[in-house]
Amino acid sequence: MTKSIHPTLNRRTLLGAGAIALASSVTPALAQQKEVLIGAIFPLSGASAQVGVDAKHALETAADIINGNYNFDLPAGKGGGLAGLGGAKVKLVFADHQADPQKGRAEAERLITQDKVAAIVGSFHSAVAATISATTERYQVPYFSADNSSPSLNRRGLKYFFRAAAHDEMFTVAMFDFLDTMRKRGEKVNSVGLFHEDTIFGTDSSNAQRDTAQARGYNLAVDIKYRANSPSLTAEVQQLSSANPDVLMPSSYTTDGILLVKTMSELGYKPKAIVAQAAGFAEKSLFDAVGDKLDGLISRASFSLDLAQKRPVIGKVNEMFKARSGKDLNDNTSRQLMALLILADAIDRAKSVEGPAIREALAKTDIPGEKTIMPWTKVAFGEDGQNMNANPVLLQYLGGKFVTIFPESAAIAKPKWPMN
Amino acid sequence: MPCREHRLLRLRVKGLAQDNGLKTMTFQALAQIVVSGLLMGLIYALIAAGLSLIFGLMDVVNFAHGEFLMMAMYAMFGLVLALAVDPVLLMPIVAGLMFALGAIVYLGVVRHAMRAKVNAGMVQVFATFGLAIVLRGLAQLFFTPDFRSIPNTWLGGKTLNLGGIFLPWPQLFGGAVSIAAFVGLYLLISRTDFGRALAATREDAGAVALVGIDRNKVFTIGWGLGAGLVGLAGSVMAIFFYIHPDVGGPFALTAYVTVALGGFGSIFGALAAGVIIGLIEAITATILPTEMKSLGIYAAYLAVVFVRPRGLFGNI
Numbered sequence: 115m116t117k118s119i120h121p122t123l124n125r126r127t128l129l130g131a132g133a134i135a136l137a138s139s140v141t142p143a144l145a146q147q148k149e150v151l152i153g154a155i156f157p158l159s160g161a162s163a164q165v166g167v168d169a170k171h172a173l174e175t176a177a178d179i180i181n182g183n184y185n186f187d188l189p190a191g192k193g194g195g196l197a198g199l200g201g202a203k204v205k206l207v208f209a210d211h212q213a214d215p216q217k218g219r220a221e222a223e224r225l226i227t228q229d230k231v232a233a234i235v236g237s238f239h240s241a242v243a244a245t246i247s248a249t250t251e252r253y254q255v256p257y258f259s260a261d262n263s264s265p266s267l268n269r270r271g272l273k274y275f276f277r278a279a280a281h282d283e284m285f286t287v288a289m290f291d292f293l294d295t296m297r298k299r300g301e302k303v304n305s306v307g308l309f310h311e312d313t314i315f316g317t318d319s320s321n322a323q324r325d326t327a328q329a330r331g332y333n334l335a336v337d338i339k340y341r342a343n344s345p346s347l348t349a350e351v352q353q354l355s356s357a358n359p360d361v362l363m364p365s366s367y368t369t370d371g372i373l374l375v376k377t378m379s380e381l382g383y384k385p386k387a388i389v390a391q392a393a394g395f396a397e398k399s400l401f402d403a404v405g406d407k408l409d410g411l412i413s414r415a416s417f418s419l420d421l422a423q424k425r426p427v428i429g430k431v432n433e434m435f436k437a438r439s440g441k442d443l444n445d446n447t448s449r450q451l452m453a454l455l456i457l458a459d460a461i462d463r464a465k466s467v468e469g470p471a472i473r474e475a476l477a478k479t480d481i482p483g484e485k486t487i488m489p490w491t492k493v494a495f496g497e498d499g500q501n502m503n504a505n506p507v508l509l510q511y512l513g514g515k516f517v518t519i520f521p522e523s524a525a526i527a528k529p530k531w532p533m534n
Numbered sequence: 535m536p537c538r539e540h541r542l543l544r545l546r547v548k549g550l551a552q553d554n555g556l557k558t559m560t561f562q563a564l565a566q567i568v569v570s571g572l573l574m575g576l577i578y579a580l581i582a583a584g585l586s587l588i589f590g591l592m593d594v595v596n597f598a599h600g601e602f603l604m605m606a607m608y609a610m611f612g613l614v615l616a617l618a619v620d621p622v623l624l625m626p627i628v629a630g631l632m633f634a635l636g637a638i639v640y641l642g643v644v645r646h647a648m649r650a651k652v653n654a655g656m657v658q659v660f661a662t663f664g665l666a667i668v669l670r671g672l673a674q675l676f677f678t679p680d681f682r683s684i685p686n687t688w689l690g691g692k693t694l695n696l697g698g699i700f701l702p703w704p705q706l707f708g709g710a711v712s713i714a715a716f717v718g719l720y721l722l723i724s725r726t727d728f729g730r731a732l733a734a735t736r737e738d739a740g741a742v743a744l745v746g747i748d749r750n751k752v753f754t755i756g757w758g759l760g761a762g763l764v765g766l767a768g769s770v771m772a773i774f775f776y777i778h779p780d781v782g783g784p785f786a787l788t789a790y791v792t793v794a795l796g797g798f799g800s801i802f803g804a805l806a807a808g809v810i811i812g813l814i815e816a817i818t819a820t821i822l823p824t825e826m827k828s829l830g831i832y833a834a835y836l837a838v839v840f841v842r843p844r845g846l847f848g849n850i
């Protein structure tokens with residue numbers, strides 16, 4: 115993969131390295147400032163602004179854990195800043211990409227060249243992560259993907275791309291593992307219906323689902339790709355309704371998720387079961403709007419608040435986040451918070467704010483699962499920057515809250531099946 | 535890839551034929567598509583009416599139209615929260631508030647933009663476009679980017695089942711409001727002194743001063759009416775759509791196409807074009823892969839622009 119990089123890109127990389135070398139002649143002064151700048155690029159305005167604003171709260175909570183005096187059993191959780199850099203404090207620099215890949219690229223460039231950030235975390239939309247991570251690669255600055263879930267992101271031979279959370283193929287495998295279990299239990303689960311939006315997230319997610327469904331002998335009853343932020347989904351829902359699959363699998367952001375559920379209810383379509391690729395279906399505002407129609411919805415997740423019963427630190431972190439945002443941690447915010455902790459831990463070990471040094475430290479990361487707020491077995495990155503030990507869970511929305519139903523080792527309730 | 539699309543198409547056609555079995559059932563599926571398109575089209579028309587009115591009156595395209603829609607939806611949301619009265623009863627209040635907003639925007643922004651000595655058209659575009667960004671920013675600041683919706687309304691979530699054809703009550707109601715608004719607008723323009731003043735100002739904004747018509751007053755009321763109409767649309771949509779600072783964008787885009795397709799400045803054109811767009815959208819989504827459902831709308835628009843640049847019913 116790395117060999118195939120175009121020669122001009124190499125020249126650019128050299129140029130970028132040159133720029134950094136130039137910049138580093140100034141950085142010693144910066145290192146004395148007791149501050150490590152980390153860029154955070156999220157959708158702070160536009161249709162997904164709500165996710166970005168919540169991400170800001172999550173990252174600020176993480177920075178508080180790193181800089182304050184809490185002494186949590188988490189990476190960089192000892193407090194008092196980064197010991198490896200003489201107690202330097204982590205300072206976040208936020209930028210807004212408005213769900214636009216080109217704005218994401220420009221903001222990444224600005225954060226690196228003007229604000230001189232040591233690393234960048236982002237960005238919710240996978241389509242935007244693709245351009246940000248290409249830019250950070252050029253400048254040899256790590257891009258830590260907090261909540262992007264497209265599997266194609268870590269398959270481009272990038273050396274500065276890291277992702278601790280699962281990607282949509284891993285999530286999809288978990289979803290079908292669950293469907294297999296339901297089958298074994300004697301439930302009728304023969305056909306699935308895909309409903310996905312038309313950017314990288316929906317496309318990659320549905321590709322994984324389509325392949326897995328075929329490989330495991332599920333019939334593809336309907337396969338709908340729709341235009342994101344559509345004013346109406348009536349025609350799409352009519353097609354879902356006439357195909358009436360045993361399991362409906364949506365890959366949607368919040369806007370379309372709300373509209374989908376409202377339209378299904380208006381057209382009298384009650385899906386037999388929904389197993390969602392999170393995104394919008396992890397968001398509180400979706401359940402505030404249409405939660406009454408979703409009792410029994412199942413969604414994949416990276417996070418489960420149920421785990422707080424076994425690991426009290428999760429409850430404490432959740433309280434800190436809730437004090438800022440008024441919401442519980444969810445699939446997205448937990449990943450954002452965790453991302454900054456893992457990144458800060460690497461910078462601490464690198465004892466440096468130089469991109470290549472942080473990259474080396476990230477590559478050597480080995481954090482046991484118990485030292486995170488996630489249900490993961492551990493955090494350790496492969497050659498491609500992907501953590502393959504990020505075990506997903508499935509949550510079901512029952513009686514107004516999410517409970518873990520899969521895998522059985524983490525489950526605290528039996529799944530309700532079918533939902534309608 | 536093309537292979538997959540073909541398979542999908544076949545699947546889809548098969549799905550329609552198989553699941554519904556009989557021919558009569560296929561008719562039902564078709565009727566559902568047409569009726570859904572029609573109802574959505576009436577709402578598109580209602581959204582476009584105000585835009586068309588303002589453009590026809592004074593040649594100003596209001597680029598903040600989608601944000602007016604958003605403001606109306608938040609106004610309805612806020613009123614329901616404060617007064618605990620059903621949205622249907624609150625519609626006149628929202629329309630009235632929007633009338634005031636429209637008048638204020640004319641007096642505070644557009645009137646000044648129209649005074650530009652050079653490139654007045656561009657100044658107006660930038661003024662209303664800037665206004666759009668300001669309104670959206672203020673909405674995010676004050677209302678937060680969380681998605682809102684109004685629960686437990688008389689109409690919300692209720693559906694009329696006509697022999698297997700589902701007609702959501704909010705959209706039915708919206709369609710009725712749309713038709714009533716167009717009838718009212720027609721009567722206002724053709725039967726009242728104000729309507730005649732409006733038509734005269736449209737003809738020649740300079741000359742009307744000679745017969746004692748205050749064009750500033752006419753423009754102010756025109757903007758008020760335009761915003762009031764989109765206030766009605768927002769009131770209806772607040773019942774069945776999510777409310778968000780960015781909700782106006784996709785609808786405004788459709789409204790611009792509606793006005794251009796129907797003919798700039800033609801109120802009846804906006805109604806006809808809205809319905810046509812709703813139908814084309816529903817039909818395109820049925821025969822083409824759904825992600826291409828906007829294709830039909832823009833293809834029809836392009837065709838009209840090529841053959842009849844002034845739009846279907848345009849008289850300019």
